[in-house]
Amino acid sequence: MPTESEMTAKESLDPVISAPMHRAMEAASFIRQMFEEGNRLRAELGDDAVFDFSLGNPCAPPPESFFSALRTVAGESSPADHRYMTNAGRPDVRQWLARRLSAEHELDITSDHVVMTCGAAGGLNVLLKSVLEPQDEVLLLTPYFTEYLFYIQNHGGIPKAVPTQKSFQPDPEAFRRALGPKTRAVIVNTPNNPSGVVYEPALVEELGRLVDEHSERMGRPVYLFMDEPYRRIRYVDTPHPSALLVSRNGIIVTSFSKELGLAGERIGYVVLNPRIEGVEVLFGALGIATRILGFVNAPAFMQRIIPHCAGSTVDLSLYRKNREILIDGLTRAGYEMPSPDGAFFLFPKAPGGDDRTFCDALKKQCVLTVPGSGFGAPGHFRISYAVPTERVEKAIPLFARAIDEFSD
Amino acid sequence: MPTESEMTAKESLDPVISAPMHRAMEAASFIRQMFEEGNRLRAELGDDAVFDFSLGNPCAPPPESFFSALRTVAGESSPADHRYMTNAGRPDVRQWLARRLSAEHELDITSDHVVMTCGAAGGLNVLLKSVLEPQDEVLLLTPYFTEYLFYIQNHGGIPKAVPTQKSFQPDPEAFRRALGPKTRAVIVNTPNNPSGVVYEPALVEELGRLVDEHSERMGRPVYLFMDEPYRRIRYVDTPHPSALLVSRNGIIVTSFSKELGLAGERIGYVVLNPRIEGVEVLFGALGIATRILGFVNAPAFMQRIIPHCAGSTVDLSLYRKNREILIDGLTRAGYEMPSPDGAFFLFPKAPGGDDRTFCDALKKQCVLTVPGSGFGAPGHFRISYAVPTERVEKAIPLFARAIDEFSD
Numbered sequence: 001m002p003t004e005s006e007m008t009a010k011e012s013l014d015p016v017i018s019a020p021m022h023r024a025m026e027a028a029s030f031i032r033q034m035f036e037e038g039n040r041l042r043a044e045l046g047d048d049a050v051f052d053f054s055l056g057n058p059c060a061p062p063p064e065s066f067f068s069a070l071r072t073v074a075g076e077s078s079p080a081d082h083r084y085m086t087n088a089g090r091p092d093v094r095q096w097l098a099r100r101l102s103a104e105h106e107l108d109i110t111s112d113h114v115v116m117t118c119g120a121a122g123g124l125n126v127l128l129k130s131v132l133e134p135q136d137e138v139l140l141l142t143p144y145f146t147e148y149l150f151y152i153q154n155h156g157g158i159p160k161a162v163p164t165q166k167s168f169q170p171d172p173e174a175f176r177r178a179l180g181p182k183t184r185a186v187i188v189n190t191p192n193n194p195s196g197v198v199y200e201p202a203l204v205e206e207l208g209r210l211v212d213e214h215s216e217r218m219g220r221p222v223y224l225f226m227d228e229p230y231r232r233i234r235y236v237d238t239p240h241p242s243a244l245l246v247s248r249n250g251i252i253v254t255s256f257s258k259e260l261g262l263a264g265e266r267i268g269y270v271v272l273n274p275r276i277e278g279v280e281v282l283f284g285a286l287g288i289a290t291r292i293l294g295f296v297n298a299p300a301f302m303q304r305i306i307p308h309c310a311g312s313t314v315d316l317s318l319y320r321k322n323r324e325i326l327i328d329g330l331t332r333a334g335y336e337m338p339s340p341d342g343a344f345f346l347f348p349k350a351p352g353g354d355d356r357t358f359c360d361a362l363k364k365q366c367v368l369t370v371p372g373s374g375f376g377a378p379g380h381f382r383i384s385y386a387v388p389t390e391r392v393e394k395a396i397p398l399f400a401r402a403i404d405e406f407s408d
Numbered sequence: 409m410p411t412e413s414e415m416t417a418k419e420s421l422d423p424v425i426s427a428p429m430h431r432a433m434e435a436a437s438f439i440r441q442m443f444e445e446g447n448r449l450r451a452e453l454g455d456d457a458v459f460d461f462s463l464g465n466p467c468a469p470p471p472e473s474f475f476s477a478l479r480t481v482a483g484e485s486s487p488a489d490h491r492y493m494t495n496a497g498r499p500d501v502r503q504w505l506a507r508r509l510s511a512e513h514e515l516d517i518t519s520d521h522v523v524m525t526c527g528a529a530g531g532l533n534v535l536l537k538s539v540l541e542p543q544d545e546v547l548l549l550t551p552y553f554t555e556y557l558f559y560i561q562n563h564g565g566i567p568k569a570v571p572t573q574k575s576f577q578p579d580p581e582a583f584r585r586a587l588g589p590k591t592r593a594v595i596v597n598t599p600n601n602p603s604g605v606v607y608e609p610a611l612v613e614e615l616g617r618l619v620d621e622h623s624e625r626m627g628r629p630v631y632l633f634m635d636e637p638y639r640r641i642r643y644v645d646t647p648h649p650s651a652l653l654v655s656r657n658g659i660i661v662t663s664f665s666k667e668l669g670l671a672g673e674r675i676g677y678v679v680l681n682p683r684i685e686g687v688e689v690l691f692g693a694l695g696i697a698t699r700i701l702g703f704v705n706a707p708a709f710m711q712r713i714i715p716h717c718a719g720s721t722v723d724l725s726l727y728r729k730n731r732e733i734l735i736d737g738l739t740r741a742g743y744e745m746p747s748p749d750g751a752f753f754l755f756p757k758a759p760g761g762d763d764r765t766f767c768d769a770l771k772k773q774c775v776l777t778v779p780g781s782g783f784g785a786p787g788h789f790r791i792s793y794a795v796p797t798e799r800v801e802k803a804i805p806l807f808a809r810a811i812d813e814f815s816d
Binding site: 014015016017018019020021024025028055057058059061062066067070071073074075077079081082083084085118119121122123124125126129130131132133134136147150151154156219220221257261262263264265266276277278279281282284285288289291292293294295296297298299300301302 | 422423424425426427428429432433436463465466467469470474475478479481482483485487489490491492493526527529530531532533534537538539540541542544555558559562564627628629665669670671672673674684685686687689690692693696697699700701702703704705706707708709710
């Protein structure tokens with residue numbers, strides 16, 4: 001029997017959408033609330049008065065090679081370029097990627113290991129759809145990108161948070177303890193959203209070793225999905241670990257959203273590890289998953305653009321400058337944060353200890369940020385510095401004022 | 409206890425993908441087998457010897473307005489055009505569509521009733537994700553597009569086939585009997601894939617009336633999803649019924665794949681009925697579903713193209729000509745089929761009665777078609793005439809030869 005309060009809760013749900021979708025909207029509401037709060041403040045006080053560091057919308061412009069590719073490809077377009085294709089994507093583009101990836105990872109990667117996707121979000125959904133048995137667990141290292149929770153639940157899986165070190169570097173011992181009979185995959189995201197931390201390659205290698213041992217033990221592959229859309233947004237020389245080399249079941253998921261500034265175009269790809277036993281079955285499943293989830297194939301026009309932008313990335317100088325101003329200003333003001341060596345995020349400790357309370361205090365200064373609770377890391381908050389530098393400069397005194405409220 | 413054969417079946421599944429994905433691949437295999445068989449025949453006998461009517465890949469070229477829009481939009485592109493946007497899609501494009509739709513349906517449709525989608529397949533997945541409770545039923549009128557089964561199962565729903573009349577027109581009485589406490593939606597697809605039948609507006613109105621009555625009775629909306637990507641591919645004057653008018657819970661799902669020849673570009677949209685009680689909640693849910701399923705938003709570049717192609721459609725003369733040749737040739741040869749008034753499909757009765765057997769006989773003539781069993785209508789087979797006319801002309805004698813084998 002449901003209790004009275006459960007019945008009331010159930011009855012009060014608008015039947016226009018499903019109960020699970022109500023729960024998803026509730027879970028997603030902390031970002032919506034922030035967004036609405038931002039709009040309310042802007043309407044009340046004017047755009048200039050509000051300092052919005054809450055969104056992860058990459059603002060560095062696409063490189064010039066992209067705009068010239070747009071014009072070239074538009075001029076060359078023929079009817080067949082716009083039709084259905086193999087669900088995995090255009091063979092010529094996949095071959096082009098496979099050649100580059102083979103050289104980079106020193107593995108024999110063919111076009112049958114590459115699947116073009118609707119961004120990294122599309123890639124992760126397609127992978128999870130392909131491999132998750134009902135109730136399988138997917139490990140997430142804290143802090144993690146909130147949307148992973150939804151992606152995993154979309155396909156009947158259960159997200160399981162794994163603690164990391166104080167520095168937010170992976171903790172292999174905690175990871176080892178989290179592996180269990182239902183573990184099917186881990187999502188490793190470096191450079192990390194929300195922390196900006198760049199994982200140490202030796203630690204990622206250790207995770208890969210543990211995953212491979214666990215696969216052996218369980219008699220089925222435990223996958224290491226390396227979600228690396230921020231890979232080329234790094235401010236240190238730490239090498240980026242190869243998911244394909246650290247684990248025989250390592251798989252790369254990425255997109256051009258950040259490195260080319262194309263988040264709205266929904267173009268990315270998955271690279272399957274040629275060392276996976278039965279990789280051809282997995283490749284076939286990814287094609288079917290791409291089709292039946294409704295993607296059908298990654299957008300055709302943008303697939304053709306990608307080879308024209310080889311080697312280009314967005315100009316990092318904007319992010320670099322914002323990052324320096326913020327690290328300097330916030331450190332002086334007394335904030336502490338893990339090493340923000342990549343992406344365009346800082347993830348400081350919330351002065352006073354409670355992230356929601358502190359984000360509210362920042363909001364009183366018209367500074368919008370995101371509480372760490374939403375990323376599985378209460379006690380911290382996320383600052384996205386994908387904004388004009390002028391906004392960063394003007395916000396420093398406001399950050400300083402907010403922390404003053406919480407000092408002894 | 410599983411039986412021995414169940415255990416063997418389970419053990420023989422490659423653990424590289426999940427058991428549900430193995431089942432999906434098995435279910436999808438009849439199309440793959442056809443495709444592989446086609447490739448085998450082509451490799452053996454040469455391209456010219458094989459007559460492939462198995463694929464629904466629209467081949468009428470996009471109109472010239474599309475190619476000129478590509479060049480214009482590519483030339484005008486600015487960095488902000490390629491960033492993340494509201495999950496529902498670009499406000500300017502949604503407003504443009506809303507104005508046209510308001511005039512057409514004589515309803516007050518705003519941009520908050522329009523969601524840009526990754527084709528109609530993306531739109532249906534987003535809708536089903538938003539409204540299905542676990543085990544909710546979705547009604548499908550036979551014959552139906554096979555992929556609906558997957559879309560429904562993706563989101564925990566149960567597809568339920570509803571018989572139609574001999575002509576494959578909707579049967580309101582059978583439909584009424586199929587409505588039950590778990591019914592959440594019906595997908596109505598006219599012009600129909602695979603039958604080519606254009607539903608009579610009066611019958612669709614009757615379905616709408618039954619759906620609205622059932623919504624009242626059940627105290628929650630039962631939706632009528634009108635999947636209408638073939639809407640502008642019709643060869644008769646029968647008007648196309650408005651989903652928004654036939655039911656207060658009628659919703660339009662469509663794409664530009666067929667009418668502009670852009671199947672690979674993944675661009676379409678959903679129109680919510682402004683008369684739905686709580687439509688603003690449903691609109692919000694569609695945004696979240698778009699995001700968490702990994703679409704995030706419909707491809708940005710193609711959204712900008714659409715308003716430039718207003719009123720254009722592909723040139724139907726190719727399809728029209730192929731259709732006439734086939735109807736004439738097949739009827740003379742003794743085939744019977746429901747009225748093929750739209751799309752680019754014929755769905756004749758399989759001579760001899762067994763569709764798989766007859767498709768095998770056609771294959772011996774190097775003619776590839778799809779058995780109706782895959783569309784919930786055994787005893788028929790699908791011919792897609794989205795192919796060059798020369799192929800159609802040469803295939804007529806082969807169709808005639810195949811039916812001769814099955815005549816008394």
